[in-house]
Amino acid sequence: MLRSYVPILVLIAFVVANAILMLGVSHVFSNYRRTAVKIAPYESGIPVLGDARERFSVKFYLVAMLFIVFDIEGVFMIPWAVAFQQLKGITGLLLIEMIVFIAILAAGYVYVWKRGAFQWD
Amino acid sequence: MTPELKGFLLLAVLKMLVVFTVVLVGVAMLTLMERKVSAWMQNRRGPNRVGWAGLLQPAADGVKNIVKEETFPAEANTVLFILAPAMMFIPALCLAAVIPWAAPLPVNFDWNLPLIGYVSHHGPMSMAVADLPIGFLFVLAVSSLSVYGIAIAGWSSNSKYSLLGGLRSSAQMISYEVAMGMSLVPVLLLTGNSTFTEVIRAQQQGIWFSASLTLSFFVFLVAGLAETNRLPFDLPEAESELIAGYHTEYSAMKFSLFMIGEYANMITVSAMLATLFFGGWDLPGRWDEGGTGLATLLTGVAMFLKTFFFLFFFMWIRWSLPRFRYDQLMALGWKFLIPLALTYILVVCVAVWGIENVAGITSPKVRGLILFGLNVVACYVVFFILDRGRLLSGSYRRQAPAGVRG
Numbered sequence: 323m324l325r326s327y328v329p330i331l332v333l334i335a336f337v338v339a340n341a342i343l344m345l346g347v348s349h350v351f352s353n354y355r356r357t358a359v360k361i362a363p364y365e366s367g368i369p370v371l372g373d374a375r376e377r378f379s380v381k382f383y384l385v386a387m388l389f390i391v392f393d394i395e396g397v398f399m400i401p402w403a404v405a406f407q408q409l410k411g412i413t414g415l416l417l418i419e420m421i422v423f424i425a426i427l428a429a430g431y432v433y434v435w436k437r438g439a440f441q442w443d
Numbered sequence: 444m445t446p447e448l449k450g451f452l453l454l455a456v457l458k459m460l461v462v463f464t465v466v467l468v469g470v471a472m473l474t475l476m477e478r479k480v481s482a483w484m485q486n487r488r489g490p491n492r493v494g495w496a497g498l499l500q501p502a503a504d505g506v507k508n509i510v511k512e513e514t515f516p517a518e519a520n521t522v523l524f525i526l527a528p529a530m531m532f533i534p535a536l537c538l539a540a541v542i543p544w545a546a547p548l549p550v551n552f553d554w555n556l557p558l559i560g561y562v563s564h565h566g567p568m569s570m571a572v573a574d575l576p577i578g579f580l581f582v583l584a585v586s587s588l589s590v591y592g593i594a595i596a597g598w599s600s601n602s603k604y605s606l607l608g609g610l611r612s613s614a615q616m617i618s619y620e621v622a623m624g625m626s627l628v629p630v631l632l633l634t635g636n637s638t639f640t641e642v643i644r645a646q647q648q649g650i651w652f653s654a655s656l657t658l659s660f661f662v663f664l665v666a667g668l669a670e671t672n673r674l675p676f677d678l679p680e681a682e683s684e685l686i687a688g689y690h691t692e693y694s695a696m697k698f699s700l701f702m703i704g705e706y707a708n709m710i711t712v713s714a715m716l717a718t719l720f721f722g723g724w725d726l727p728g729r730w731d732e733g734g735t736g737l738a739t740l741l742t743g744v745a746m747f748l749k750t751f752f753f754l755f756f757f758m759w760i761r762w763s764l765p766r767f768r769y770d771q772l773m774a775l776g777w778k779f780l781i782p783l784a785l786t787y788i789l790v791v792c793v794a795v796w797g798i799e800n801v802a803g804i805t806s807p808k809v810r811g812l813i814l815f816g817l818n819v820v821a822c823y824v825v826f827f828i829l830d831r832g833r834l835l836s837g838s839y840r841r842q843a844p845a846g847v848r849g
Binding site: 325330355358408435 | 448451452455456458459463508509510511512513514515516517518525528529532533536537540541572573574575576580581600601602603604605606610613614617618620621624625627628629631632633634635636637686691692695696697699700769770773774777778781782785788789792793795796799800
């Protein structure tokens with residue numbers, strides 16, 4: 323069983339080597355004429371105002387947190403879905419389990435929606 | 444090491460080299476195809492100077508990107524700035540490894556090779572580089588890694604456009620990943636196994652999942668477009684607002700790596716769509732049991748055509764739909780696709796349970812047809828009663844302007 327993962331490891335090593343090779347070849351062949359204007363961050367041609375290390379909207383953090391919550395729900399569903407066909411004897415029980423699970427999830431979802439977490443402005 | 448293990452590894456390395464080369468050449472050809480299809484849809488010629496009908500254009504672009512000057516923005520975080528393209532490139536190219544590209548090919552040999560020694564292989568060889576038992580969990584896990592490349596690229600460039608592009612892109616990708624993961628649960632429900640081979644077999648026994656799980660297919664298609672940052676979801680690099688989004692500051696081969704990563708992701712999503720919902724390499728007739736070279740060839744061509752269709756579809760949609768506004772994009776992901784996918788899981792599991800235990804039907808074909816009928820009803824309810832065509836007409840707005848009815 324574990325044997326089938328070996329090609330993946332080989333592939334990852336191969337792809338990493340390729341990425342390094344491509345960046346390296348480009349580094350060797352390119353020439354450098356650095357000027358102050360060239361290495362300035364691009365801001366459509368106007369002089370640069372400050373830098374980009376500023377605070378950004380808290381909405382992005384909120385999306386990340388919601389993602390973790392809902393993605394973990396998805397992770398719980400996947401083994402359940404695989405087991406549904408294999409455990410023939412107790413499909414009724416599995417069905418009720420999932421209905422309860424999704425009902426709880428839906429309650430949380432409605433709560434988050436009503437609190438305006440999905441409202442983007 | 445036993446001769447069998449050596450043979451297995453030898454074949455794996457060979458398959459890996461072939462798939463890697465095909466994906467890289469495919470990416471090069473896709474960049475040309477993108478420009479040719481765009482030109483065709485806009486009634487112009489597209490690239491036609493380098494080689495016959497522009498066929499050598501990707502090679503010319505590649506050479507240009509290798510010898511072009513690399514720029515490092517003055518205030519960028521150099522290590523992360525160099526690392527980011529590689530972090531986009533690596534997961535994208537690892538993904539193609541788990542997809543079975545054709546029917547298994549029987550390979551039998553007993554060789555005594557210099558340096559390696561005795562190698563042997565008997566029986567059918569899977570046409571995926573690695574036929575993992577966790578099949579598409581691997582795809583879901585690894586495809587989400589490319590978020591790191593984009594987020595790091597956006598942040599480390601220390602440019603405002605890059606930062607905005609990176610933030611938008613990561614928020615968009617993680618939002619649609621939830622819907623994507625949930626849209627795959629019904630597929631697992633019907634298959635009972637998470638390997639791609641079993642998904643294809645389940646479709647051979649029943650009917651293609653695009654018919655029996657149409658709404659899953661729809662959610663996966665939309666989420667796939669969003670995951671690959673294609674129009675109408677290309678806000679991360681909306682060129683009229685953000686210049687080039689997270690790769691504004693990149694040039695030369697580093698820029699190329701981002702492009703390769705994006706197009707390789709497109710190939711993977713298309714191949715996933717073909718495998719999960721259109722039977723993969725499945726052809727009418729039981730080609731996998733014949734187990735001949737011809738069967739592998741024909742099924743490989745079938746898989747190629749299906750994947751190619753979706754690649755074309757992505758380009759087609761690019762010139763057919765306008766870009767979403769960011770709040771529309773988030774609303775579509777969180778307020779439409781996720782509840783749709785969740786409800787659909789419930790509908791499918793109740794239906795599967797009912798078909799088996801109440802109606803007592805065990806034939807996968809009949810079950811597929813019943814689910815297809817259910818899907819026709821569900822699609823009508825979702826698109827024409829609940830949504831009233833708003834999604835399709837693109838007017839998914841939060842505040843209607845005065846005088847226009849939303």
